Every structure is written in C-alpha cells, then in structure tokens.
C-alpha cells in the first residue's frame with residue numbers, strides 16, 4: 374500500500390488537520406476535559422443529546438482507518454530515521470490512539486470527533502466496498518464545501 378502523504382509529511386498533516394478544525398469543528402482540543410460547549414454544539418448538529426454525542430468519536434467513525442497497513446504508515450512517518458531502539462513512535466501512536474481520517478486526510482486521535490462523523494467505524498480491514506463508501510463520502514464532503522463557498526460568494530455579490 375502506498376502511504377498517504379499526510380502520514381509522512383507533518384506540514385501536510387497539519388494543514389489538513391487545520392482544515393478539519395476550521396470547516397468541521399474537529400476537536401475537542403483536550404478530550405480529557407468536560408468540553409460541555411463543544412459537545413452541546415455537536416449534539417445540536419446531530420440532533421441528539423450531548424451524552425449521546427460524546428459516544429460519536431473518530432475512534433468509531435467509518436472514515437477512521439486503523440488497518441495494519443495504515444498503522445505501519447503512521448508509525449513509519451513518526452519514526453522516520455530513528456532506530457527501533459531510540460524511537461517513541463509506538464508510544465505516541467498508542468497514547469493518542471491514532472488513526473488516519475480518510476475523509477480529510479490527516480492523522481486523527483480516536484477521542485476526538487468532527488461534524489462529519491460517520492457511523493460504522495473504525496476500519497481495521499479495508500474492503501472494496503469500504504473504499505467505495507469512503508470515496509463517496511469524500512466526494513459529498515467536498516461538494517458540500519464547494520456549494521457553501523459558492524453560496525457565500527453569491528451573497529457577497531448581492532449587496
């Protein structure tokens with residue numbers, strides 16, 4: 374498997390993560406805290422209670438990939454040139470329970486979430502059907518962003 378660029382290039386990863394944060398409310402910044410405001414917002418978006426919203430996280434999102442191949446990419450990208458003896462890469466991956474968000478193409482933490490959460494994850498084994506589903510979800514997300522931006526531009530031109 375060819376590793377996604379964001380698993381190998383920290384700048385690309387940060388850029389894509391920022392996009393998820395800005396456009397889809399990726400968070401909370403510190404999942405250990407109560408973050409009442411954050412969960413209240415997600416609950417409104419998802420038309421559910423804050424307690425239920427708290428159960429909808431990257432760790433069980435259908436865009437969250439934790440296949441052995443992907444975990445190899447993530448570990449390798451963090452470890453880079455370090456030898457197995459000197460690296461903390463496995464500890465970093467385990468502590469944050471990292472996976473790869475296929476929708477927004479960055480490494481995300483299982484305890485966080487975003488507005489685009491999809492039921493049915495994580496993906497620990499990739500199949501053709503899942504690949505197709507992810508491509509469709511990605512397409513829909515990009516389309517939604519494009520339409521929102523076009524709508525904003527139209528409104529700006531309406532004065």
Ligand code: SF4
Nearest residue numbers: 431434437474487490
């Ligand atoms: S799409 Fe899923 S995996 Fe990606 S940031 Fe949102 S909740 Fe996390």
